[in-house]
Amino acid sequence: MFRENLGIRIFSLVLAVFVWVQSQLTTEHRTVVGLPVNLKSVPKNITLERLPQSIPFQVKGKGLDIIKLKLSHTKVSIDASKIQPGVDIISLTDYTIDLPENINITLLGPADQQEIAVHADVFHQKKVPVQLSYADTFTRQRFASLKFELVPDRVIVFGPKNKVQAIDFAYTEAITREMASERDFILKLNATGDDVSFSETQVRVRVSNSYNTSKVLDNLKIISEAGKSCFPSHATVKIAGDSELLKQFDPVNVKITISPEADTQGLHSLKVELPLGIELVAITPDKVRIK
Structure with missing residues:
Protein backbone atom coordinates (compact mmCIF):
# COMPACT_ATOMS: atom_id res chain seq x y z
CA MET A 1 0.00 0.00 0.00
CA PHE A 2 2.84 2.39 0.90
CA ARG A 3 4.66 1.66 -2.36
CA GLU A 4 1.46 2.26 -4.33
CA ASN A 5 0.95 5.67 -2.63
CA LEU A 6 4.62 6.58 -3.22
CA GLY A 7 4.32 5.71 -6.90
CA ILE A 8 1.18 7.82 -7.23
CA ARG A 9 2.88 10.78 -5.52
CA ILE A 10 5.97 10.57 -7.79
CA PHE A 11 3.74 10.37 -10.87
CA SER A 12 1.74 13.37 -9.67
CA LEU A 13 4.92 15.36 -9.06
CA VAL A 14 6.31 14.55 -12.53
CA LEU A 15 2.96 15.45 -14.09
CA ALA A 16 2.86 18.76 -12.19
CA VAL A 17 6.38 19.64 -13.33
CA PHE A 18 5.48 18.77 -16.92
CA VAL A 19 2.36 20.95 -16.80
CA TRP A 20 4.38 23.82 -15.26
CA VAL A 21 7.11 23.59 -17.91
CA GLN A 22 4.53 23.47 -20.69
CA SER A 23 2.83 26.51 -19.20
CA GLN A 24 6.11 28.44 -19.09
CA LEU A 25 6.90 27.57 -22.69
CA THR A 26 3.51 28.56 -24.07
CA THR A 27 2.80 31.71 -22.06
CA GLU A 28 4.26 35.13 -22.83
CA HIS A 29 7.15 36.52 -20.77
CA ARG A 30 9.18 39.68 -20.58
CA THR A 31 12.85 39.15 -19.80
CA VAL A 32 16.45 40.24 -20.54
CA VAL A 33 18.66 38.31 -22.97
CA GLY A 34 22.36 39.00 -23.66
CA LEU A 35 22.95 39.18 -27.43
CA PRO A 36 26.48 38.94 -28.94
CA VAL A 37 27.87 42.14 -30.53
CA ASN A 38 28.88 42.52 -34.17
CA LEU A 39 30.43 45.86 -35.21
CA LYS A 40 30.03 46.42 -38.95
CA SER A 41 31.78 48.81 -41.37
CA VAL A 42 34.86 49.19 -39.10
CA PRO A 43 37.50 51.33 -40.95
CA LYS A 44 40.33 49.15 -42.35
CA ASN A 45 43.05 51.13 -40.55
CA ILE A 46 41.41 50.71 -37.13
CA THR A 47 41.72 47.87 -34.62
CA LEU A 48 39.35 47.49 -31.68
CA GLU A 49 40.03 46.39 -28.11
CA ARG A 50 37.94 45.75 -25.00
CA LEU A 51 34.78 45.06 -26.96
CA PRO A 52 31.76 43.99 -24.89
CA GLN A 53 30.97 40.31 -25.39
CA SER A 54 27.24 40.92 -25.37
CA ILE A 55 24.59 43.58 -24.82
CA PRO A 56 21.55 42.91 -22.61
CA PHE A 57 18.28 43.42 -24.50
CA GLN A 58 14.71 43.43 -23.21
CA VAL A 59 12.55 40.99 -25.14
CA LYS A 60 8.94 39.84 -25.00
CA GLY A 61 7.59 36.56 -26.24
CA LYS A 62 6.66 33.00 -25.38
CA GLY A 63 9.06 30.99 -23.27
CA LEU A 64 9.82 28.57 -26.09
CA ASP A 65 10.72 31.41 -28.47
CA ILE A 66 12.95 33.02 -25.83
CA ILE A 67 14.84 29.73 -25.44
CA LYS A 68 15.19 29.52 -29.23
CA LEU A 69 16.59 33.06 -29.27
CA LYS A 70 19.25 32.19 -26.69
CA LEU A 71 20.28 29.08 -28.61
CA SER A 72 20.33 30.81 -32.01
CA HIS A 73 23.35 33.05 -31.17
CA THR A 74 21.60 35.95 -32.91
CA LYS A 75 23.91 39.00 -32.97
CA VAL A 76 23.34 42.72 -32.58
CA SER A 77 24.89 44.53 -35.57
CA ILE A 78 26.02 48.10 -34.81
CA ASP A 79 27.38 50.64 -37.32
CA ALA A 80 31.03 51.45 -36.47
CA SER A 81 32.00 53.34 -39.63
CA LYS A 82 32.65 56.62 -37.74
CA ILE A 83 35.01 55.19 -35.10
CA GLN A 84 38.21 57.20 -34.52
CA PRO A 85 41.47 56.20 -32.73
CA GLY A 86 41.16 56.52 -28.98
CA VAL A 87 38.29 55.64 -26.66
CA ASP A 88 35.10 56.07 -28.65
CA ILE A 89 31.43 55.98 -27.69
CA ILE A 90 29.01 54.11 -29.94
CA SER A 91 25.31 54.80 -29.65
CA LEU A 92 22.95 51.84 -29.42
CA THR A 93 20.16 53.71 -31.17
CA ASP A 94 21.33 52.55 -34.60
CA TYR A 95 21.38 48.76 -34.54
CA THR A 96 19.94 45.84 -36.47
CA ILE A 97 19.02 42.36 -35.29
CA ASP A 98 18.19 39.70 -37.86
CA LEU A 99 15.90 37.28 -36.07
CA PRO A 100 15.47 33.78 -37.48
CA GLU A 101 12.08 33.26 -39.14
CA ASN A 102 10.98 30.58 -36.67
CA ILE A 103 11.38 32.90 -33.64
CA ASN A 104 8.43 35.12 -32.78
CA ILE A 105 9.95 37.69 -30.40
CA THR A 106 9.36 41.39 -29.79
CA LEU A 107 12.59 43.36 -29.15
CA LEU A 108 11.98 46.19 -26.68
CA GLY A 109 15.51 47.68 -26.86
CA PRO A 110 18.71 47.77 -24.73
CA ALA A 111 17.99 46.85 -21.13
CA ASP A 112 20.29 49.16 -19.16
CA GLN A 113 22.52 51.21 -21.48
CA GLN A 114 22.14 53.35 -24.58
CA GLU A 115 25.79 53.38 -25.62
CA ILE A 116 28.99 51.33 -25.38
CA ALA A 117 32.62 52.41 -25.05
CA VAL A 118 35.29 50.73 -27.19
CA HIS A 119 39.03 51.38 -27.44
CA ALA A 120 40.06 52.02 -31.04
CA ASP A 121 43.68 52.17 -32.19
CA VAL A 122 45.45 52.65 -35.52
CA ASN A 212 81.17 28.02 -35.25
CA THR A 213 84.53 27.86 -33.56
CA SER A 214 87.41 30.14 -32.59
CA LYS A 215 91.11 30.36 -33.33
CA VAL A 216 94.08 32.25 -31.86
CA LEU A 217 96.68 33.82 -34.19
CA ASP A 218 100.01 34.79 -32.59
CA ASN A 219 102.81 37.19 -33.55
CA LEU A 220 100.93 39.19 -36.18
CA LYS A 221 102.81 42.28 -37.39
CA ILE A 222 101.22 45.67 -36.73
CA ILE A 223 101.35 47.98 -39.76
CA SER A 224 102.90 51.39 -38.96
CA GLU A 225 103.16 54.53 -41.04
CA ALA A 226 106.27 54.88 -43.18
CA GLY A 227 109.27 56.00 -41.14
CA LYS A 228 107.57 55.19 -37.82
CA SER A 229 107.50 52.20 -35.52
CA CYS A 230 105.31 51.13 -32.61
CA PHE A 231 105.71 49.27 -29.38
CA PRO A 232 104.79 46.50 -29.15
CA SER A 233 105.26 45.75 -32.86
CA HIS A 234 103.24 42.51 -32.94
CA ALA A 235 99.84 41.44 -31.60
CA THR A 236 97.77 38.32 -30.88
CA VAL A 237 94.18 38.11 -32.10
CA LYS A 238 91.37 35.67 -31.38
CA ILE A 239 88.91 35.19 -34.23
CA ALA A 240 85.67 33.22 -34.61
CA GLY A 241 83.66 31.89 -37.53
CA ASP A 242 82.53 28.86 -39.46
CA SER A 243 84.75 25.87 -38.76
CA GLU A 244 85.29 25.19 -42.48
CA LEU A 245 86.38 28.80 -43.07
CA LEU A 246 88.82 28.76 -40.16
CA LYS A 247 90.42 25.50 -41.35
CA GLN A 248 91.44 27.22 -44.58
CA PHE A 249 92.12 30.65 -43.05
CA ASP A 250 95.52 32.21 -43.74
CA PRO A 251 96.86 34.68 -41.11
CA VAL A 252 98.17 36.92 -43.90
CA ASN A 253 94.53 37.95 -44.43
CA VAL A 254 94.57 39.74 -41.06
CA LYS A 255 95.46 43.42 -41.34
CA ILE A 256 96.24 45.31 -38.12
CA THR A 257 96.58 49.09 -38.38
CA ILE A 258 97.05 51.95 -35.91
CA SER A 259 94.51 54.68 -35.22
CA PRO A 260 95.99 58.13 -35.99
CA GLU A 261 94.56 59.69 -32.84
CA ALA A 262 96.09 59.06 -29.41
CA ASP A 263 94.35 59.02 -26.04
CA THR A 264 95.35 61.17 -23.04
CA GLN A 265 98.17 58.72 -22.24
CA GLY A 266 99.60 58.89 -25.75
CA LEU A 267 98.39 55.40 -26.73
CA HIS A 268 96.89 54.58 -30.11
CA SER A 269 94.07 52.01 -30.57
CA LEU A 270 94.51 49.12 -32.98
CA LYS A 271 92.11 48.36 -35.83
CA VAL A 272 91.69 44.85 -37.25
CA GLU A 273 90.44 44.12 -40.77
CA LEU A 274 89.15 40.58 -41.41
CA PRO A 275 87.60 38.76 -44.39
CA LEU A 276 83.83 38.44 -44.64
CA GLY A 277 82.44 35.76 -42.32
CA ILE A 278 85.26 36.05 -39.76
CA GLU A 279 84.65 37.97 -36.53
CA LEU A 280 87.14 39.49 -34.10
CA VAL A 281 86.83 38.20 -30.54
CA ALA A 282 89.81 39.93 -28.93
CA ILE A 283 93.17 41.52 -29.65
CA THR A 284 96.19 41.77 -27.31
CA PRO A 285 97.43 44.40 -26.89
CA ASP A 286 94.57 46.64 -27.97
CA LYS A 287 96.71 49.82 -27.84
CA VAL A 288 100.32 50.70 -28.77
CA ARG A 289 102.71 53.60 -28.44
CA ILE A 290 104.23 55.16 -31.57
CA LYS A 291 107.97 55.88 -31.45
Missing part, protein backbone atom coordinates in the same frame (compact mmCIF):
# COMPACT_ATOMS: atom_id res chain seq x y z
CA PHE A 123 46.27 49.37 -37.27
CA HIS A 124 50.05 49.07 -37.54
CA GLN A 125 52.68 46.69 -38.90
CA LYS A 126 56.46 46.35 -38.86
CA LYS A 127 59.13 43.76 -39.58
CA VAL A 128 60.98 42.19 -36.63
CA PRO A 129 63.74 39.54 -36.41
CA VAL A 130 62.99 36.02 -35.20
CA GLN A 131 64.57 35.21 -31.83
CA LEU A 132 65.17 31.60 -30.76
CA SER A 133 64.13 30.43 -27.29
CA TYR A 134 65.75 27.53 -25.43
CA ALA A 135 64.43 25.00 -22.93
CA ASP A 136 67.59 25.12 -20.80
CA THR A 137 71.14 26.50 -20.56
CA PHE A 138 72.70 23.31 -21.96
CA THR A 139 70.67 23.58 -25.17
CA ARG A 140 71.49 27.29 -25.49
CA GLN A 141 75.22 26.63 -25.19
CA ARG A 142 75.08 23.69 -27.59
CA PHE A 143 73.24 25.73 -30.22
CA ALA A 144 75.69 28.62 -29.84
CA SER A 145 78.41 26.43 -31.40
CA LEU A 146 76.24 25.45 -34.39
CA LYS A 147 75.87 27.22 -37.69
CA PHE A 148 72.18 27.41 -38.66
CA GLU A 149 69.73 29.21 -40.90
CA LEU A 150 66.25 30.49 -40.01
CA VAL A 151 63.60 30.50 -42.75
CA PRO A 152 62.33 33.15 -42.56
CA ASP A 153 64.62 35.06 -40.19
CA ARG A 154 62.30 38.10 -40.07
CA VAL A 155 58.49 38.32 -39.93
CA ILE A 156 55.88 41.08 -40.06
CA VAL A 157 53.88 41.78 -36.92
CA PHE A 158 50.35 43.24 -37.23
CA GLY A 159 48.11 44.85 -34.62
CA PRO A 160 47.30 48.01 -32.66
CA LYS A 161 50.06 50.60 -33.02
CA ASN A 162 50.68 50.95 -29.28
CA LYS A 163 51.32 47.19 -28.96
CA VAL A 164 53.22 46.62 -32.20
CA GLN A 165 55.70 49.39 -31.39
CA ALA A 166 56.59 47.60 -28.14
CA ILE A 167 57.50 44.34 -29.94
CA ASP A 168 61.19 44.02 -30.93
CA PHE A 169 61.40 40.27 -31.62
CA ALA A 170 59.22 37.35 -32.67
CA TYR A 171 60.10 34.63 -30.15
CA THR A 172 59.89 30.95 -31.02
CA GLU A 173 58.81 28.07 -28.85
CA ALA A 174 61.66 26.65 -26.76
CA ILE A 175 64.23 24.44 -28.49
CA THR A 176 64.61 21.17 -26.58
CA ARG A 177 67.69 18.94 -26.31
CA GLU A 178 66.06 16.50 -28.72
CA MET A 179 65.55 19.26 -31.32
CA ALA A 180 69.16 20.43 -30.98
CA SER A 181 70.36 17.05 -32.28
CA GLU A 182 68.30 17.35 -35.50
CA ARG A 183 69.43 19.01 -38.74
CA ASP A 184 66.04 20.33 -39.84
CA PHE A 185 63.00 21.11 -37.70
CA ILE A 186 60.04 23.47 -37.34
CA LEU A 187 59.41 25.93 -34.50
CA LYS A 188 56.12 27.68 -33.80
CA LEU A 189 56.13 31.41 -33.07
CA ASN A 190 54.79 32.35 -29.66
CA ALA A 191 51.57 34.37 -29.79
CA THR A 192 51.69 37.78 -28.13
CA GLY A 193 47.92 38.29 -27.76
CA ASP A 194 44.62 37.86 -29.57
CA ASP A 195 44.90 41.29 -31.22
CA VAL A 196 48.51 40.89 -32.43
CA SER A 197 49.55 38.46 -35.16
CA PHE A 198 52.59 37.54 -37.29
CA SER A 199 52.86 37.08 -41.05
CA GLU A 200 54.11 33.53 -40.31
CA THR A 201 53.00 31.04 -37.66
CA GLN A 202 56.21 29.01 -37.72
CA VAL A 203 59.84 29.07 -38.90
CA ARG A 204 62.17 26.37 -40.17
CA VAL A 205 65.60 25.81 -38.59
CA ARG A 206 68.26 24.29 -40.84
CA VAL A 207 71.47 23.29 -39.10
CA SER A 208 74.69 23.14 -41.15
CA ASN A 209 77.19 20.30 -40.88
CA SER A 210 79.81 22.88 -40.02
CA TYR A 211 79.87 24.77 -36.73
Whole structure:
Protein backbone atom coordinates (compact mmCIF):
# COMPACT_ATOMS: atom_id res chain seq x y z
CA MET A 1 0.00 0.00 0.00
CA PHE A 2 2.84 2.39 0.90
CA ARG A 3 4.66 1.66 -2.36
CA GLU A 4 1.46 2.26 -4.33
CA ASN A 5 0.95 5.67 -2.63
CA LEU A 6 4.62 6.58 -3.22
CA GLY A 7 4.32 5.71 -6.90
CA ILE A 8 1.18 7.82 -7.23
CA ARG A 9 2.88 10.78 -5.52
CA ILE A 10 5.97 10.57 -7.79
CA PHE A 11 3.74 10.37 -10.87
CA SER A 12 1.74 13.37 -9.67
CA LEU A 13 4.92 15.36 -9.06
CA VAL A 14 6.31 14.55 -12.53
CA LEU A 15 2.96 15.45 -14.09
CA ALA A 16 2.86 18.76 -12.19
CA VAL A 17 6.38 19.64 -13.33
CA PHE A 18 5.48 18.77 -16.92
CA VAL A 19 2.36 20.95 -16.80
CA TRP A 20 4.38 23.82 -15.26
CA VAL A 21 7.11 23.59 -17.91
CA GLN A 22 4.53 23.47 -20.69
CA SER A 23 2.83 26.51 -19.20
CA GLN A 24 6.11 28.44 -19.09
CA LEU A 25 6.90 27.57 -22.69
CA THR A 26 3.51 28.56 -24.07
CA THR A 27 2.80 31.71 -22.06
CA GLU A 28 4.26 35.13 -22.83
CA HIS A 29 7.15 36.52 -20.77
CA ARG A 30 9.18 39.68 -20.58
CA THR A 31 12.85 39.15 -19.80
CA VAL A 32 16.45 40.24 -20.54
CA VAL A 33 18.66 38.31 -22.97
CA GLY A 34 22.36 39.00 -23.66
CA LEU A 35 22.95 39.18 -27.43
CA PRO A 36 26.48 38.94 -28.94
CA VAL A 37 27.87 42.14 -30.53
CA ASN A 38 28.88 42.52 -34.17
CA LEU A 39 30.43 45.86 -35.21
CA LYS A 40 30.03 46.42 -38.95
CA SER A 41 31.78 48.81 -41.37
CA VAL A 42 34.86 49.19 -39.10
CA PRO A 43 37.50 51.33 -40.95
CA LYS A 44 40.33 49.15 -42.35
CA ASN A 45 43.05 51.13 -40.55
CA ILE A 46 41.41 50.71 -37.13
CA THR A 47 41.72 47.87 -34.62
CA LEU A 48 39.35 47.49 -31.68
CA GLU A 49 40.03 46.39 -28.11
CA ARG A 50 37.94 45.75 -25.00
CA LEU A 51 34.78 45.06 -26.96
CA PRO A 52 31.76 43.99 -24.89
CA GLN A 53 30.97 40.31 -25.39
CA SER A 54 27.24 40.92 -25.37
CA ILE A 55 24.59 43.58 -24.82
CA PRO A 56 21.55 42.91 -22.61
CA PHE A 57 18.28 43.42 -24.50
CA GLN A 58 14.71 43.43 -23.21
CA VAL A 59 12.55 40.99 -25.14
CA LYS A 60 8.94 39.84 -25.00
CA GLY A 61 7.59 36.56 -26.24
CA LYS A 62 6.66 33.00 -25.38
CA GLY A 63 9.06 30.99 -23.27
CA LEU A 64 9.82 28.57 -26.09
CA ASP A 65 10.72 31.41 -28.47
CA ILE A 66 12.95 33.02 -25.83
CA ILE A 67 14.84 29.73 -25.44
CA LYS A 68 15.19 29.52 -29.23
CA LEU A 69 16.59 33.06 -29.27
CA LYS A 70 19.25 32.19 -26.69
CA LEU A 71 20.28 29.08 -28.61
CA SER A 72 20.33 30.81 -32.01
CA HIS A 73 23.35 33.05 -31.17
CA THR A 74 21.60 35.95 -32.91
CA LYS A 75 23.91 39.00 -32.97
CA VAL A 76 23.34 42.72 -32.58
CA SER A 77 24.89 44.53 -35.57
CA ILE A 78 26.02 48.10 -34.81
CA ASP A 79 27.38 50.64 -37.32
CA ALA A 80 31.03 51.45 -36.47
CA SER A 81 32.00 53.34 -39.63
CA LYS A 82 32.65 56.62 -37.74
CA ILE A 83 35.01 55.19 -35.10
CA GLN A 84 38.21 57.20 -34.52
CA PRO A 85 41.47 56.20 -32.73
CA GLY A 86 41.16 56.52 -28.98
CA VAL A 87 38.29 55.64 -26.66
CA ASP A 88 35.10 56.07 -28.65
CA ILE A 89 31.43 55.98 -27.69
CA ILE A 90 29.01 54.11 -29.94
CA SER A 91 25.31 54.80 -29.65
CA LEU A 92 22.95 51.84 -29.42
CA THR A 93 20.16 53.71 -31.17
CA ASP A 94 21.33 52.55 -34.60
CA TYR A 95 21.38 48.76 -34.54
CA THR A 96 19.94 45.84 -36.47
CA ILE A 97 19.02 42.36 -35.29
CA ASP A 98 18.19 39.70 -37.86
CA LEU A 99 15.90 37.28 -36.07
CA PRO A 100 15.47 33.78 -37.48
CA GLU A 101 12.08 33.26 -39.14
CA ASN A 102 10.98 30.58 -36.67
CA ILE A 103 11.38 32.90 -33.64
CA ASN A 104 8.43 35.12 -32.78
CA ILE A 105 9.95 37.69 -30.40
CA THR A 106 9.36 41.39 -29.79
CA LEU A 107 12.59 43.36 -29.15
CA LEU A 108 11.98 46.19 -26.68
CA GLY A 109 15.51 47.68 -26.86
CA PRO A 110 18.71 47.77 -24.73
CA ALA A 111 17.99 46.85 -21.13
CA ASP A 112 20.29 49.16 -19.16
CA GLN A 113 22.52 51.21 -21.48
CA GLN A 114 22.14 53.35 -24.58
CA GLU A 115 25.79 53.38 -25.62
CA ILE A 116 28.99 51.33 -25.38
CA ALA A 117 32.62 52.41 -25.05
CA VAL A 118 35.29 50.73 -27.19
CA HIS A 119 39.03 51.38 -27.44
CA ALA A 120 40.06 52.02 -31.04
CA ASP A 121 43.68 52.17 -32.19
CA VAL A 122 45.45 52.65 -35.52
CA PHE A 123 46.27 49.37 -37.27
CA HIS A 124 50.05 49.07 -37.54
CA GLN A 125 52.68 46.69 -38.90
CA LYS A 126 56.46 46.35 -38.86
CA LYS A 127 59.13 43.76 -39.58
CA VAL A 128 60.98 42.19 -36.63
CA PRO A 129 63.74 39.54 -36.41
CA VAL A 130 62.99 36.02 -35.20
CA GLN A 131 64.57 35.21 -31.83
CA LEU A 132 65.17 31.60 -30.76
CA SER A 133 64.13 30.43 -27.29
CA TYR A 134 65.75 27.53 -25.43
CA ALA A 135 64.43 25.00 -22.93
CA ASP A 136 67.59 25.12 -20.80
CA THR A 137 71.14 26.50 -20.56
CA PHE A 138 72.70 23.31 -21.96
CA THR A 139 70.67 23.58 -25.17
CA ARG A 140 71.49 27.29 -25.49
CA GLN A 141 75.22 26.63 -25.19
CA ARG A 142 75.08 23.69 -27.59
CA PHE A 143 73.24 25.73 -30.22
CA ALA A 144 75.69 28.62 -29.84
CA SER A 145 78.41 26.43 -31.40
CA LEU A 146 76.24 25.45 -34.39
CA LYS A 147 75.87 27.22 -37.69
CA PHE A 148 72.18 27.41 -38.66
CA GLU A 149 69.73 29.21 -40.90
CA LEU A 150 66.25 30.49 -40.01
CA VAL A 151 63.60 30.50 -42.75
CA PRO A 152 62.33 33.15 -42.56
CA ASP A 153 64.62 35.06 -40.19
CA ARG A 154 62.30 38.10 -40.07
CA VAL A 155 58.49 38.32 -39.93
CA ILE A 156 55.88 41.08 -40.06
CA VAL A 157 53.88 41.78 -36.92
CA PHE A 158 50.35 43.24 -37.23
CA GLY A 159 48.11 44.85 -34.62
CA PRO A 160 47.30 48.01 -32.66
CA LYS A 161 50.06 50.60 -33.02
CA ASN A 162 50.68 50.95 -29.28
CA LYS A 163 51.32 47.19 -28.96
CA VAL A 164 53.22 46.62 -32.20
CA GLN A 165 55.70 49.39 -31.39
CA ALA A 166 56.59 47.60 -28.14
CA ILE A 167 57.50 44.34 -29.94
CA ASP A 168 61.19 44.02 -30.93
CA PHE A 169 61.40 40.27 -31.62
CA ALA A 170 59.22 37.35 -32.67
CA TYR A 171 60.10 34.63 -30.15
CA THR A 172 59.89 30.95 -31.02
CA GLU A 173 58.81 28.07 -28.85
CA ALA A 174 61.66 26.65 -26.76
CA ILE A 175 64.23 24.44 -28.49
CA THR A 176 64.61 21.17 -26.58
CA ARG A 177 67.69 18.94 -26.31
CA GLU A 178 66.06 16.50 -28.72
CA MET A 179 65.55 19.26 -31.32
CA ALA A 180 69.16 20.43 -30.98
CA SER A 181 70.36 17.05 -32.28
CA GLU A 182 68.30 17.35 -35.50
CA ARG A 183 69.43 19.01 -38.74
CA ASP A 184 66.04 20.33 -39.84
CA PHE A 185 63.00 21.11 -37.70
CA ILE A 186 60.04 23.47 -37.34
CA LEU A 187 59.41 25.93 -34.50
CA LYS A 188 56.12 27.68 -33.80
CA LEU A 189 56.13 31.41 -33.07
CA ASN A 190 54.79 32.35 -29.66
CA ALA A 191 51.57 34.37 -29.79
CA THR A 192 51.69 37.78 -28.13
CA GLY A 193 47.92 38.29 -27.76
CA ASP A 194 44.62 37.86 -29.57
CA ASP A 195 44.90 41.29 -31.22
CA VAL A 196 48.51 40.89 -32.43
CA SER A 197 49.55 38.46 -35.16
CA PHE A 198 52.59 37.54 -37.29
CA SER A 199 52.86 37.08 -41.05
CA GLU A 200 54.11 33.53 -40.31
CA THR A 201 53.00 31.04 -37.66
CA GLN A 202 56.21 29.01 -37.72
CA VAL A 203 59.84 29.07 -38.90
CA ARG A 204 62.17 26.37 -40.17
CA VAL A 205 65.60 25.81 -38.59
CA ARG A 206 68.26 24.29 -40.84
CA VAL A 207 71.47 23.29 -39.10
CA SER A 208 74.69 23.14 -41.15
CA ASN A 209 77.19 20.30 -40.88
CA SER A 210 79.81 22.88 -40.02
CA TYR A 211 79.87 24.77 -36.73
CA ASN A 212 81.17 28.02 -35.25
CA THR A 213 84.53 27.86 -33.56
CA SER A 214 87.41 30.14 -32.59
CA LYS A 215 91.11 30.36 -33.33
CA VAL A 216 94.08 32.25 -31.86
CA LEU A 217 96.68 33.82 -34.19
CA ASP A 218 100.01 34.79 -32.59
CA ASN A 219 102.81 37.19 -33.55
CA LEU A 220 100.93 39.19 -36.18
CA LYS A 221 102.81 42.28 -37.39
CA ILE A 222 101.22 45.67 -36.73
CA ILE A 223 101.35 47.98 -39.76
CA SER A 224 102.90 51.39 -38.96
CA GLU A 225 103.16 54.53 -41.04
CA ALA A 226 106.27 54.88 -43.18
CA GLY A 227 109.27 56.00 -41.14
CA LYS A 228 107.57 55.19 -37.82
CA SER A 229 107.50 52.20 -35.52
CA CYS A 230 105.31 51.13 -32.61
CA PHE A 231 105.71 49.27 -29.38
CA PRO A 232 104.79 46.50 -29.15
CA SER A 233 105.26 45.75 -32.86
CA HIS A 234 103.24 42.51 -32.94
CA ALA A 235 99.84 41.44 -31.60
CA THR A 236 97.77 38.32 -30.88
CA VAL A 237 94.18 38.11 -32.10
CA LYS A 238 91.37 35.67 -31.38
CA ILE A 239 88.91 35.19 -34.23
CA ALA A 240 85.67 33.22 -34.61
CA GLY A 241 83.66 31.89 -37.53
CA ASP A 242 82.53 28.86 -39.46
CA SER A 243 84.75 25.87 -38.76
CA GLU A 244 85.29 25.19 -42.48
CA LEU A 245 86.38 28.80 -43.07
CA LEU A 246 88.82 28.76 -40.16
CA LYS A 247 90.42 25.50 -41.35
CA GLN A 248 91.44 27.22 -44.58
CA PHE A 249 92.12 30.65 -43.05
CA ASP A 250 95.52 32.21 -43.74
CA PRO A 251 96.86 34.68 -41.11
CA VAL A 252 98.17 36.92 -43.90
CA ASN A 253 94.53 37.95 -44.43
CA VAL A 254 94.57 39.74 -41.06
CA LYS A 255 95.46 43.42 -41.34
CA ILE A 256 96.24 45.31 -38.12
CA THR A 257 96.58 49.09 -38.38
CA ILE A 258 97.05 51.95 -35.91
CA SER A 259 94.51 54.68 -35.22
CA PRO A 260 95.99 58.13 -35.99
CA GLU A 261 94.56 59.69 -32.84
CA ALA A 262 96.09 59.06 -29.41
CA ASP A 263 94.35 59.02 -26.04
CA THR A 264 95.35 61.17 -23.04
CA GLN A 265 98.17 58.72 -22.24
CA GLY A 266 99.60 58.89 -25.75
CA LEU A 267 98.39 55.40 -26.73
CA HIS A 268 96.89 54.58 -30.11
CA SER A 269 94.07 52.01 -30.57
CA LEU A 270 94.51 49.12 -32.98
CA LYS A 271 92.11 48.36 -35.83
CA VAL A 272 91.69 44.85 -37.25
CA GLU A 273 90.44 44.12 -40.77
CA LEU A 274 89.15 40.58 -41.41
CA PRO A 275 87.60 38.76 -44.39
CA LEU A 276 83.83 38.44 -44.64
CA GLY A 277 82.44 35.76 -42.32
CA ILE A 278 85.26 36.05 -39.76
CA GLU A 279 84.65 37.97 -36.53
CA LEU A 280 87.14 39.49 -34.10
CA VAL A 281 86.83 38.20 -30.54
CA ALA A 282 89.81 39.93 -28.93
CA ILE A 283 93.17 41.52 -29.65
CA THR A 284 96.19 41.77 -27.31
CA PRO A 285 97.43 44.40 -26.89
CA ASP A 286 94.57 46.64 -27.97
CA LYS A 287 96.71 49.82 -27.84
CA VAL A 288 100.32 50.70 -28.77
CA ARG A 289 102.71 53.60 -28.44
CA ILE A 290 104.23 55.16 -31.57
CA LYS A 291 107.97 55.88 -31.45
